[in-house]
Amino acid sequence: MTQSLAEKLETTTLYERLGGAAGIRRIVDGAVAAHMENPLIGHRFEPYADRPERVEEIKQHTCDFFAAGSGGPDKYRGRNMTEAHRGMEIDGAEYEAAAQDILTTMAALNYDPETRIEVAAILQSLKPEIIHV
Numbered sequence: 001m002t003q004s005l006a007e008k009l010e011t012t013t014l015y016e017r018l019g020g021a022a023g024i025r026r027i028v029d030g031a032v033a034a035h036m037e038n039p040l041i042g043h044r045f046e047p048y049a050d051r052p053e054r055v056e057e058i059k060q061h062t063c064d065f066f067a068a069g070s071g072g073p074d075k076y077r078g079r080n081m082t083e084a085h086r087g088m089e090i091d092g093a094e095y096e097a098a099a100q101d102i103l104t105t106m107a108a109l110n111y112d113p114e115t116r117i118e119v120a121a122i123l124q125s126l127k128p129e130i131i132h133v
């Protein structure tokens, strides 16, 4: 039997709709590549260009963060959002640019609009923990 969209949203976790760990990894890889090319925030990631092991660690933490926050089994072992971004003085425009990179990546990977809207709302909810800290 084909599930209606409403049934699908009720019976599957966001983690499942993101494609589990593999789907989240694709989003994070795409978003980080987009951040590096983004004229507004690329400079934030430049210092990591010659530290691939640190980039991998940040990506792994980001994957676990999204997995843990969307109903997946993974445990997040990184710092909380305020501690991770403390002292960077990220402003609202930079935050929106980063969020847009994630949502554009998701659109390119053909995630449905409902899932993208749900992720957009989660990103907005994290904003106060990350900007101007």
Ligand code: HEM
Binding pocket: 041, 044, 045, 057, 058, 061, 062, 065, 077, 078, 079, 080, 084, 085, 090, 094, 095, 096, 098, 099, 123, 126, 130
């Ligand atoms: C959209 C919401 C965001 C989320 C969910 C997020 C998530 C994360 C996570 C999980 C880490 C790793 C923390 C750790 O390893 O302990 C991290 C690190 C980092 N984030 Fe974000 N971030 C966001 C927005 C931003 C923005 C807007 C910028 C800058 C424009 C940014 C720049 C960085 C940098 C440079 C690091 C590395 C910090 C370090 O090495 O100490 N993030 N972020």
